[in-house]
Amino acid sequence: MEAYQYECASADFEELARVVSDLFPEQTRFVERPAADGTPALSIQWVAMRFGSTAKRFEMEVRFAPPALARYRATPPRARGRSFAILRAYVEAMLGSLEEQYAEGKAVPREVTIELADEFA
DSSP: OOSSEEEOSSHHHHHHHHHHGGGSOTTOEEEEEEOTTSOEEEEEEEEESTTSSSOEEEEEEEEEOHHHHHHHHHSOGGGOHHHHHHHHHHHHHHHHHHHHHHHTTOOOOSEEEEEEOTTTO
């Protein structure tokens, strides 16, 4: 059985999910679905105890600006490393920000959003 759940209709979204999956605990769900405004998005849903004494559900939505996603999809697979590195850096930075908020005694939001545009592709 795989430790992570991938519910992605397209292979490229599953590929993006796999790029960041090791940053999350096992049993994390990666779901390809449009954001509320229709923007293509990858929803990352996980349960964590790292922000308190009880397990809580968290969701990170990574939204991709349509022109940037189109450029990414047009990029040959062997040339996607830069996009992978940028996605991973943004996700790591968001997780670091949540950890800082918790360390400072601030409330940690259960839902966060990352918007990727021209920097992505």
